[in-house]
Amino acid sequence: MAPYESDDNTNEDLRTGRRKAARYVVPVAVLGVAAATIGLVPAFAGSGDPDLPDITAQQLIEKIAASDVQQLSGTVKISTDLGLPNLGGLENSLGGGMGGGDDSGSSADPSSKLLELASGTHTLRVASDGEDKQKLSLLDKAAEYSVIHNGDEVWAYDSASNEAYHMKDSSGAAEKGAKDKADDVPATPGELAEEALKAADDTTSVTVDGTAQVAGRDAYKLLIKPKASGSTVGAISIAVDSKTGLPLKFTLTPASGGAAVIDAGFTKVDFSKPAASTFDFIPPKGTKVTEGDEAKHEGKVDRAQPKGGEDLGKEFQGLNVIGEGWSSIAQFDTGGEGMPSESSGAGDAGRFLDSLGDHVTGKFGSGTVFSTRLVNALITDDGKVYAGAVTKDALVKAANAAK
Structure with a gap:
């Protein structure tokens, strides 16, 4: 399938589509978890190129914007290669202060996981059933870290320390507070795609670059590239599910070449309704539970929130x-x-x-x-x-x- 260049005469249409896409929120963006970057190896290798109907860049952007996937479960493999040392131990070297099990907070606080996801490779299990039920689990060797949103309750649990972080508010403030933490940095292929589409303007080339198969699904590849030199961004490739319009994979390659800097993708995905029990959580016996409003009342700093x-x-x-x-x-x-x-x-x-x-x-x-x-x-x-x-x-x- 040949690439289709965006026509400069359709810039206004593209901007309209991008504004719609900017409102697109991937249901699997589980509340409370922030990830700096995401990845898979190697992109689309050996999976074959499905034969799909021709589509323009404008039509594909509109397909992303119109996507309304409410129910799914699957596995996302995430990694990043910024050329930095592993940041997992940085917190300790700085004397704590990020809630990693010290007296200032809980290791289950979602904001304490940001540095862990900023480098290396990680595997996530995700599930969603509408706007009120999502779950994300970060699998790390023998330990597991999970964030569960069910109705007006948000739980985060760290099995390694047996600590839990809980927020509850019937007015939705708990959900908003946890979501603000997740929104600081994109965490899923869809969120990363949304940010890339926001950046796409007249300085950008937007094309359809063939097809691919991701997690057993036929997908189109949207290619975004800076038109001018000087940027460290070489290209961004977004694999978009041909049926649902859901971004399945996001890859950012640097202008300098080499391995992808950011690479995010599903390895398994199922669009059927997850079992209701998926979103149930009861703290195991002996779990240290920190209430979100307690941290605020005790004067502890919410590290995920930007300053005024x-x-x-x-x-x-x-x-x-x-x-x-x-x-x-x-x-x-x-x-x-x-x-x-x-x-x-x-x-x-x-x-x-x-x-x-x-x-x-x-x-x-x-x-x-x-x-x-x-x-x-x-x-x-x-x-x-x-x-x-x-x-x-x-x-x-x-x-x-x-x-």
């Missing part, structure tokens, strides 16, 4: 976006000095930070670029920060232009 505008304004002066589309760069002033370095007399800490970044100079002065395979950040010696999914040269150019 005033707080952000104090910490990041003059937040600004340079450029547009895939090459946009966030620029702000920390209001203080740059990162400590060996040359600034910071000793071992400075040497460690120097080893993580590249020293750069320009009209702006000097600073350090910290790089991943996707996002790069330049921190100048006078405390200004330039960050985005762009190359190191693009950051230096932006800093020079702003000087």
Whole structure:
């Protein structure tokens, strides 16, 4: 099946379709779990290309937007390769503070799982039965971490520590609070696809790139690529179920080549109604239970919630976006000095930070670029920060232009 280019004359139609797709929420996005990135190996290898009717990019975007899958169960395999060390032990090295079993919170709090899912490979079991019943289980060797949403109750349970986190509110505030945590970072192929479609504008090429089979389902592949150079994003491929319109797989490859940075996909999926017992949960005997409202009343910080505008304004002066589309760069002033370095007399800490970044100079002065395979950040010696999914040269150019 040949690719179908989007026509520049249909940009308004595409934007309309993308706005619809931006409202699309995958039912398996279980409340309370945030994941930075997701993956599978290798994408579509050996699964064959089904023969499906021709479809345009606009029609496929509309198919995603119109998708209304309410019932399903399945397995999602997730991984990421940002070029960073495994972050699972970072919390301990920073002295806790994220609820990992210390006195400040519960290890079952969904926000405490974010760093674990930010690197490596993980397997999730998911189930959904409408808007009021979802379950996600993170399988890790002999342990299991689950988040269950059933009506007005949300439970999160960590079998490794035998701790549970519970929220209940008939007004829906518990559901909203848990969902806010999940929405901080996309966690499923559908959520990742939604974010990618939001970013697709006139700086983007959107095409249909053939077909594939994912988890035994025939799918179309939607290919999204930046038109201009300078972005670290090479391409985004979204496998869309040909019958339901549900995104089954999401793959982001870097402009530098090599393995995917983000790769998310179902390995098994079933669209029949899950058993009602799937969403039942009773804490095992001896479980330490933390109530969500208790943490708030005791003055514990909700680490998953962003700070208010005033707080952000104090910490990041003059937040600004340079450029547009895939090459946009966030620029702000920390209001203080740059990162400590060996040359600034910071000793071992400075040497460690120097080893993580590249020293750069320009009209702006000097600073350090910290790089991943996707996002790069330049921190100048006078405390200004330039960050985005762009190359190191693009950051230096932006800093020079702003000087």
